Amino acid sequence: MEKLAAIEAAQNSILEPMNLHNAIEFDELLRQRIICGWSNSPSTLEAWRAAMDTHTLSMFWVVPPSVSAQPAPQRLLGHISTQKKIEALDGQTVMHIADLFILPEHRHGGLGGAAVRALESWAKVEPYGSPDCKSITLNAISKRYIEDDGEEWRPFYARVCSSLNIEMPEKGTSNEDWYARMGYVKEREDPMYPVTLDGEKILLIAASLRKTLE
Structure with missing residues (x-):
């Protein structure tokens, strides 16, 4: 039931799973990271792609419903990532959110907050979260x-x-x-x-x- 809930949540989410083996998506992420100013080298993105392949990192495009029918990269208005981590001191499972970026021309419309809230809703749901996430x-x-x-x-x-x-x-x-x-x-x-x-x-x-x- 939890996996089914995750699938249904993903289908109704503002977030779209990223595929960095797709050249269009790789190039668009690199373009957005250059605008962002941080973590913007091809080698960084290649490391992220490898981590996604081993399921230690999940990355998503921010795609609001108003542009979801458009082709890539036009519909890709930002991005965000998440990782499941085990904290060393107490062994608790946490969801760590990182790399939130919204293209400047699409800011101030609530997209960033919507992306974070979407990941929050998955904190206790596999595959992106964990039932024991604290x-x-x-x-x-x-x-x-x-x-x-x-x-x-x-x-x-x-x-x-x-x-x-x-x-x-x-x-x-x-x-x-x-x-x-x-x-x-x-x-x-x-x-x-x-x-x-x-x-x-x-x-x-x-x-x-x-x-x-x-």
Whole structure:
């Protein structure tokens, strides 16, 4: 019954399973990652494809009903990924959500939130989730890079964004706060996201957030 529920949920979802063996989809994901500014090399996508082949990673296109009849890549308005993980400290199963991206021209219409909620609904349902899943985790760039005017935060991040050719977020628009409004609670911050600035390799600080399932 649970697998049947997963199939029915997928059929009615805003998410479409990704196939990176398809050249059109591979090229479109690479294009979107370049716009995103992160994890945007062909070798990264090839590693993701290998992980999908071994069922350790699931990736999805964001395809709202209004464009679902269009061919690829026109209907592929963004993407998101998920992994089932076993936490080392307590052995609990969690769903980890990552790589959420919506094309800039399709933002502010609720697609990102709809994609996250779709994965949340599968947290306890195979094959993407697990019946014993206890929580959902994700990471987001620390909001201090958006909100804090200290030299090591917003001014520094503005330089990073410029080097990546991406838009510097306005104050009050951090992903960390966006996820908090969706019920995710920050647990800690760690150096996590690698960037190269002025020839120096740096790890940007990321917030680790969690939503506990009932």
